[in-house]
Each structure stands twice: as C-alpha cells, then as structure tokens.
Amino acid sequence: MITQEFKIKGRICSRCLKVLNNEFSATGAKVVDIQLGKVVINYSPKKINRSIIEQIIVGNEFEIIVSEEEILGEQTKRWIINYIYNSDLSTNLSSFLSSNIPKTYSVISDNFSNVFKQTIERYALLLKIERTKELIEMGKLNFTQIAYLLGYSNLSGLSRQFKNETGCTMKMYKEKMGVRTPLDKIR
Template structure:
C-alpha cells in the first residue's frame, strides 16, 4: 500500500470535497484525509497508479500543486472567501489573514501578487461583488442590508464598486439576473 498526499488548487467548497472523495473511493483508493486544498489517500499500486489519481483530480477541474508559494496562495484564497462569507467583516482583512495563516500580511500579500498577478485586495473585492450578486438573487435582503452585510459603511460605496466591476447597477442586475462567476473560476 502507498500513502500519498496531494495539494490541490481550486478546492473551495464542501462539494469539491465530496466529488473528489467519491471518485477516488470509486477507484479502490482509500481516502484517509480530505480537506480544502489537500487529499491524503492510500492505494495499491497494482490496482491503481498515480496517473489515474492525477487524472481524477485534473478531470474535475482541479490542479495539483507542489510549490509552497502556490499552496500559500491557495490557502489565502480560501481564507479570503471564508472572511467574506463567514465573518462579520469588522476585522480588517489583513488582520484576519495574519491570524489564520500565521504569517505577516506583507509576506502573504507579496506571495499572492506573485502567484496570481493581482492583489489580495483586488481578489477580495471580486469575491465581495460575487457575494453581492448572490445576495441580490436570493432576494432576502434589500440593497442597504446587502451593503452592511458585506462590510460597507453605506449603500453608495457598494453601489459604486458594483457598477464599476459589473457595468450594471444593482437594480439592473436584479432585473436581468446577470451572470455570476463561480468562485473557483475567479482568477
């Protein structure tokens, strides 16, 4: 039996975990640990090999990563998504990342910019806009409540950024149900 760990780019939600877990188990591999960005499996090389495992990972639109900097970049993306979706947004993003990643914000930010060729702040803004689109489509909150939910001091600040990023006003987006980008496709 071989035990192997794979670091994976593009895993951002529980469905990602479920898909990989199911497909890897279907090959006869035993998933020992799976979490966002990582899977550890045990398998018999006479039944399956590394190329089959890699094919399953890549076939599900994930990428295997080996560089420590890329791994840190992917962790940063996941923590930014978590910050926007699951925190009260009262803590500054830089402090939030620093406390969850245990590295200085300048190191995290520099690494992120080198790996993805855009800033942490730019990525966070893009995620916020996608979250705003989702909240608009859900229809449970008015625009002002959405702005406060996303950490804006007022609706006009969100409205300005939303228009700048999407080309539409929030009202127009709501009327026509614009296009959302899956979070794992935001580059």
Template structure:
C-alpha cells in the same frame, strides 16, 4: 501509507463531495478531505499521474510548489471569510489573513500577487461582488442589508464598487434576471 496532496480550485463543499466520490470510485481510501487538501491511503497500481489526471478531468489541479500552496490557502481563507463573514469589521483583511495563515502579511501579499497577477484586496473585492450577486439572486435581503452583511461602511460604497466591477448598478443587475455569476475558482 498515507499521502497528503494539495488541490487547486477546490472552493466549496460540492468540490469535496465530488472528489470523495472520484477517489472512492477509483478504490482509493480518503482519510480526510478539506478545502484544498486530501489525505488518502496509497494504493498499489495508483500513481501520481493517475491522480493528477483524475483531478484535471474534474476541473482541479495538483498544487506542486510552495508558492502555489500558499496562494491556494489564501484563496480558501478569503472564500471562507466571505461565506462565513469571519472577517469582522473590527479586523482588517491583512490581520485576518496573517492570523489565519500564521504568516506575515507582506509575505502573503507578495506571493499572491506574483502567483495570481492581482492583489489580495482586488481578489477579495471580486469575491465579495460574486457574493453580492448571489444575495441579489436569492432576494432575501435588500441592498442595504447586503452591504451591512458584507461589512461595507455604506450601501453607496457597495453600489459604487459593484458598478466598477460589473459595469452596471445593482438594480440593473437585479432586473436583468440573467445572473451571469462567475464560479469562485474563476475569479480574476
């Protein structure tokens, strides 16, 4: 019999690889695994508490209610949008999320704010700033190209937002060489 669980803090392909390995090590057959969701074949002698413990030991949590589930789906959609630059400049964040999650934005927004204590927009800005830090660290793009690639209207808008969030200019951050990036599952 197949069982589906939703997992909190699964934010990248390394998370998927790690959990695949952990399930395999435990003798549990994974049918499918994507960000935030695992479908596996139930195994005799392996109960929900065992899986919860395995997840916790690796920095993940089992999602138990609908609000948490929706919040995790929102986070995953936002991380994908930043990583893949799916949210084009013609489409605003609210319509992107509504389409992606097939829900009215007001429902999405209220649930996210209730669960996380911060607005979707604020969370998205923090994600984008972490992406900016990554791009600065890689040194492949200049500040204007970074701003353009993340759909900012101008590099000065990005610079202002970066300074507001981090307390330093992008140039100061680049010169530090001590990157101080946050893991995506610890944003806000």
C-alpha cells in the same frame, strides 16, 4: 499500502469534495482526509498508481500544486473566501489573514500577488461583488443591508464598486439577474 497527500488548486466547495471522494473510492483508493485544498489517499500500488490519481484530479478540472508559493497562495485564497462569506467583517482583512496564516501580512500579500497576478484587495473586491449578486438573487435583504453585511459603511460605496465591476447597477442586476462567476473562476 501507500498514503499520499496531494495539494489541489481550485477546490472550494463541498460538491468538489464529493466528486473527488466518489472517484477515488471507485478506483479502490481509500480517502483518509479530504478538505478544501488537499486530499490524503491510501492506496495499493498493485491496484492503482499515482498517474491514475493525478488523472482523476486533472480530469475533474483541478490542478495539483507542489510549490510552497502556490500552496500559500491557495491557502490565502481560502481564508479570503472564508472572510467574505463567513465572518462578520469586523476586523480588517489583513489582520484576519495574519491571525489565520502563520506569516506576516507583507509576505502573504507579496506571495498572493506573485502567484495570482493581482492583489489581495482586488480579489476580495471581486468576491464581494459575487457575494452581492448572490444576496440580491436570494431576495432576503435590501441593498443597504447587503452593503452593511459586506462591511461597507454605506450603500454608495458598494453601489459604485458593483457598477464599476459589472457595468450595471444593483437594481438593474436584480431586474435581469445577470451572470454569476463561480468562485474558482474569479481572477
């Protein structure tokens, strides 16, 4: 039996984990660990080979990453998503990333820009816009509450950025419920 870890780009939801887990299990491979950004598989080379494993990963629209830069970039992306969706946003993003990734913010930021051709701040803004759309659709919070939840000191800052990015006001979005972008497609 061989145990092998694969770093995977684009895996950011529990449904993605379930799909990969089911497909690997169907081949006879035993999933030892599966979480955002990686999967560890135990398999018999007599029954399944590495190319089949790679076909499952690529066939489900994921990408295997091998370079340290891409791995750090994906790790940074996951922490930014965690920050926007699961933290109270009381600390600034750079401090949050530096406290969760064992690198200086300068290294993290430069690497992110090189790998994704955009800044961390731009990516975080796009995530906040998608989170705003989601919160509007849920209908539990008013616009001011959404702004405060996303770390804005007032509604006007969020409103301005929302309109600049989507081309419509938050009110227009609420009335029409426009299109949302899946998190793994934000660029």
